[in-house]
Amino acid sequence: MFNLYTPSPTVEERGADYFIAPHPKPRTQMPNLIEILMGSRHSLLDTWVEGSYRNGIDTHRILGRQVIFVNAPEWIKYVFVTRNSNFERKSPQMRRALEVLLGDGLFISEGETWKRRRPLVADIVHKTRVPSFGATMEQVTANFADGWAAKDGAEFELTAAMAELTAEIIAQTVFGRNLGSSAANQVIEGFTKYQHAVDNFNLGYFLGWDEGWPILHGPGKKRLVTMVHSVVEKVINDHLAGEGDEGSMVALLVKRAERSPGLGLDVTALRNEAATIFMAGHETTATTLTWAFYCLAHAPWVEQAMLDEIRAVCGDRAPTLADVPNLHWADAVVQETLRLYPPVPLLPRQAREADQIGDIPVKKGDLIMIAPWLMHRNYDCWENPMHFMPERFMNGARINPLVYFPFALGPRICPGMNFGLAEATLCLATLVQRFAVRPRAGYLAEPVCRLTLRPDGGLPVTAKERAAPRAKAA
Numbered sequence: 001m002f003n004l005y006t007p008s009p010t011v012e013e014r015g016a017d018y019f020i021a022p023h024p025k026p027r028t029q030m031p032n033l034i035e036i037l038m039g040s041r042h043s044l045l046d047t048w049v050e051g052s053y054r055n056g057i058d059t060h061r062i063l064g065r066q067v068i069f070v071n072a073p074e075w076i077k078y079v080f081v082t083r084n085s086n087f088e089r090k091s092p093q094m095r096r097a098l099e100v101l102l103g104d105g106l107f108i109s110e111g112e113t114w115k116r117r118r119p120l121v122a123d124i125v126h127k128t129r130v131p132s133f134g135a136t137m138e139q140v141t142a143n144f145a146d147g148w149a150a151k152d153g154a155e156f157e158l159t160a161a162m163a164e165l166t167a168e169i170i171a172q173t174v175f176g177r178n179l180g181s182s183a184a185n186q187v188i189e190g191f192t193k194y195q196h197a198v199d200n201f202n203l204g205y206f207l208g209w210d211e212g213w214p215i216l217h218g219p220g221k222k223r224l225v226t227m228v229h230s231v232v233e234k235v236i237n238d239h240l241a242g243e244g245d246e247g248s249m250v251a252l253l254v255k256r257a258e259r260s261p262g263l264g265l266d267v268t269a270l271r272n273e274a275a276t277i278f279m280a281g282h283e284t285t286a287t288t289l290t291w292a293f294y295c296l297a298h299a300p301w302v303e304q305a306m307l308d309e310i311r312a313v314c315g316d317r318a319p320t321l322a323d324v325p326n327l328h329w330a331d332a333v334v335q336e337t338l339r340l341y342p343p344v345p346l347l348p349r350q351a352r353e354a355d356q357i358g359d360i361p362v363k364k365g366d367l368i369m370i371a372p373w374l375m376h377r378n379y380d381c382w383e384n385p386m387h388f389m390p391e392r393f394m395n396g397a398r399i400n401p402l403v404y405f406p407f408a409l410g411p412r413i414c415p416g417m418n419f420g421l422a423e424a425t426l427c428l429a430t431l432v433q434r435f436a437v438r439p440r441a442g443y444l445a446e447p448v449c450r451l452t453l454r455p456d457g458g459l460p461v462t463a464k465e466r467a468a469p470r471a472k473a474a
C-alpha cells in the first residue's frame with residue numbers, strides 16, 4: 001500500500017501554498033531483493049528511499065547483475081550525451097518486450113540501423129511538419145468534445161478516454177484520414193492489449209544472459225501482433241500503389257523509401273517505423289493529459305488562469321494549433337505535468353562496453369537507470385519539487401535540460417517532442433475551455449510505473465459542460 005507525504009492543502013488553506021501532487025512516500029530503508037523484484041512487477045516507484053531524491057549515483061545488485069541509478073546532472077550528461085555511443089542500447093527487457101511488435105523500429109533499434117533510420121523518422125515528425133497535422137488534431141478533438149457533451153455529466157474513466165483521443169489523432173496523422181474506423185480500431189485495440197500483456201521483467205537478463213531471454217508469446221498475443229501488422233502493411237501497400245492519403249506520415253515514409261533505395265526500406269521496415277511512431281506517439285500524450293486534468297482539478301487557481309487566457313486569446317471559438325504559441329498557461333500546465341508525471345519515468349540503458357560513471361566501474365552488459373521521475377523531483381535541483389507550480393515554466397524561464405528531460409536527451413531524444421507538446425496543449429485547452437473535469441470525490445490517483453506512468457486503477461471523472469458554452473468551431 002501506498003503512503004503519501006502530507007495531504008494537499010485545500011483551496012481555502014492554500015495561502016502561499018500549492019497542490020502537492022501524489023507520489024509514493026520514499027522508504028526509510030533500502031528494499032531487499034524480493035521487494036525490488038515485486039516492485040518491478042507492480043511499480044518501481046515504490047522501491048526508492050529518501051536519498052534517491054538527491055544528487056548521486058547508486059548501485060544495486062539484482063541476482064548476477066549490477067544496476068546503476070544515475071541521478072546527478074553531470075553524470076546524466078555523461079551517459080546520454082558524452083558516451084551516448086556506449087549507452088544507446090535499450091534494456092533487454094524493453095527490447096524483448098517490444099521486438100515482436102516493432103521489429104527493428106526506431107524505438108528499440110541500435111547501431112547502424114538506428115543511425116540510418118533516425119534522420120528519416122525525425123524528419124517525418126519534425127516541428128516544421130506539425131502545422132500540416134493541425135486540421136486533423138483540431139477536428140478529432142472537436143468531435144471528441146461533442147462526445148463528452150453527450151455524456152451529460154456521467155462518470156467515465158479518463159485514461160482510456162484520453163488514449164482514445166490521442167490514438168485517433170495519431171492513427172489519422174500516421175496512416176491517413178481515410179483509414180476507416182474499423183481498421184483504426186483494430187490497430188488501437190491491438191496495441192493497447194499487447195502493451196497490457198507485456199512484462200516489465202526479464203529473469204534471463206538478471207541471471208547473466210546479456211540479451212535476456214526471448215519471450216514466449218501465446219496465441220492470444222500473436223493474434224494481436226498479426227492484427228496490427230496486417231492493417232499497417234495494407235496501408236503501406238495502398239500508398240505504394242498510389243492510393244494512400246498524401247498528407248499522412250506513411251506517405252512521407254514511402255516517398256523517402258522510393259527516393260533513397262540505398263536505405264533498404266522494404267514493406268517490413270516501413271511497417272516497423274510506422275508502427276513505432278504510432279506506439280510512441282499516443283500513450284505518452286494520453287497519460288500527460290490525464291495527469292494534467294487531475295492536477296488542474298486540485299489547483300482551481302491554475303485552471304482559472306488558464307481559462308482566462310484561453311478566453312482572451314480565442315474568445316468564444318475553439319482553440320486552434322495556431323493559437324498554441326499564445327496559450328502560455330496551457331503550455332506551462334503541460335510542462336509542469338510532464339515534470340511531475342513524466343510518461344516515461346525510467347530510461348534504462350545497457351552498457352555496450354566496460355566504462356566508468358563517477359566512481360562506479362561499469363561492466364559490459366550492466367544496466368544503467370536514469371529516472372526522469374527522480375530527477376524531476378530532486379530536492380538538490382528544484383525548489384518545492386513535489387508542488388504543482390506551472391509558473392516555473394512561464395515568463396521565459398530557462399530550465400536546465402539535465403534536470404528536466406521528459407523527452408530524454410542526447411541523440412535519442414524524442415523526435416516527436418514538438419508534435420507531442422503542441423498536441424497536448426491544444427487538446428487540453430480545447431477540453432478545458434468547454435468542460436470542468438472533476439475526479440470522483442476523494443479519489444486519490446496513485447502513480448504506478450509500467451511501460452508508462454499511469455494512475456493505478458485509472459481515474460474516474462465527470463466532465464461537466466461549462467455554464468456559458470462557447471460557439472462551435474468554425
Ligand code: HEM
Pocket residue numbers: 090106107108118121125276277280281282284285288338342343344346347348406407408411412413414415416417419420421424
Ligand atoms: C508527451 C508526449 C511524449 C513524450 C513524453 C515522449 C517521450 C519520449 C521519450 C522519453 C523517448 C525516449 C525513450 C528512451 O530513450 O528510452 C521517446 C522516444 C521516441 N518518441 Fe516520444 N514522447 C512523446 C510523444 C511522441 C510523439 C507524438 C511521437 C511521434 C509522433 C514520438 C515518437 C518517438 C519515437 C519515434 C521515439 C524513439 C526515438 C529514438 O529512439 O531515436 N513521441 N519519446
